Amino acid sequence: MVHVSVIGCGNMGSALIRGLSRTGNHTITACDVDEEVLDEVEPYCETTTTDLAEAAEATVVFVVVKPDLTAGIVDDLDLSAEQTLVSIAAGVSTDALEPRTDATVVRVMPNLAAATGDMAAAVAGDEITDEVAELLDDAGVFVEIDEAQMHTSTAVNGSGPAFVFYLIKAMMDAGVESGLNPDEAKVLAAQTFKGAAETVIQSEESIDQLIDDVCSPKGTTIEGMKVLRESTADEAVAEAVFAAERRSEELAGEGDDE
Structure with a gap:
């Protein structure tokens, strides 16, 4: 031990x-x-x-x-x-x-x-x-x-849980707005993120391919993906990561000055 x-x-x-x-x-x-x-x-x-x-x-x-x-x-x-x-x-x-x-x-x-x-x-x-x-x-x-690469890691996996919590809440809130009660929406949204993450880790397919696997032609998922692909959601997530990375660099500079 x-x-x-x-x-x-x-x-x-x-x-x-x-x-x-x-x-x-x-x-x-x-x-x-x-x-x-x-x-x-x-x-x-x-x-x-x-x-x-x-x-x-x-x-x-x-x-x-x-x-x-x-x-x-x-x-x-x-x-x-x-x-x-x-x-x-x-x-x-x-x-x-x-x-x-x-x-x-x-x-x-x-x-x-x-x-x-x-x-x-x-x-x-x-x-x-x-x-x-x-x-x-x-x-x-x-x-x-x-x-x-530690500044990048600080942003991706160190700060990343907060960004994921934000996205889970966004999905949860959408479910509540459409009629689910908050407890139901929380479980469904959180477990969906958990399952999707485990699929990414265990699968040998690329993430783009995994998205395509869920998107049946003329189905529901592909309609939602059209909205995401036409939005700036990916840019917003990237900017959140970059902002956290910049702050890590600033902290390092502040430490060097002491």
Whole structure:
């Protein structure tokens, strides 16, 4: 079993803790200055603490705090070369953290679906240890990318869940407007996104081909697709991704100035 600590138990940190606890494969220590937050994650951990030194005893240490706090936390941790530091801070490069610790530094951009084991994560670093790979596998799926692509990953899979939630709500609202009750519309819209996503992952067909597979000639789907193809919906989604990517770049610049 891997001993893992999560420093910072807000939305993302608590999602990681919940996801990792599902497997029973790990010993989990949660660390935060807010004891109420620790109370919320206590059922999913072996240990909760406000003491950084105690959290620093883990084999893999996740630092899940705001970007402007990350370097200071790393400075306060006394990690050895046998340990791995995993940073989940938008805009904070491994180059910025490596001089501050003897540990192997890995940078990860996960998302909140870690809580259910459905996380999509991008990971970068000179060495992705077996322990880190095991942890990320247990929380979902991950891809290894060049660190230069982290701003894009931040926008696509880090911010992406909010964009998907927006689209689910749009479909849900349309269903309600046409007569479904909100609970029915929510289940149907959300499960449709879930099923479609799983189909994309498992199918060897292109997404364009999958769209065509649903569009029977003179049927209902093709009429809806005509509306989407004549709209600027794809451009709006792309602009949302680009805006999030630009903000990630800005955060990196702000960190460099400090």
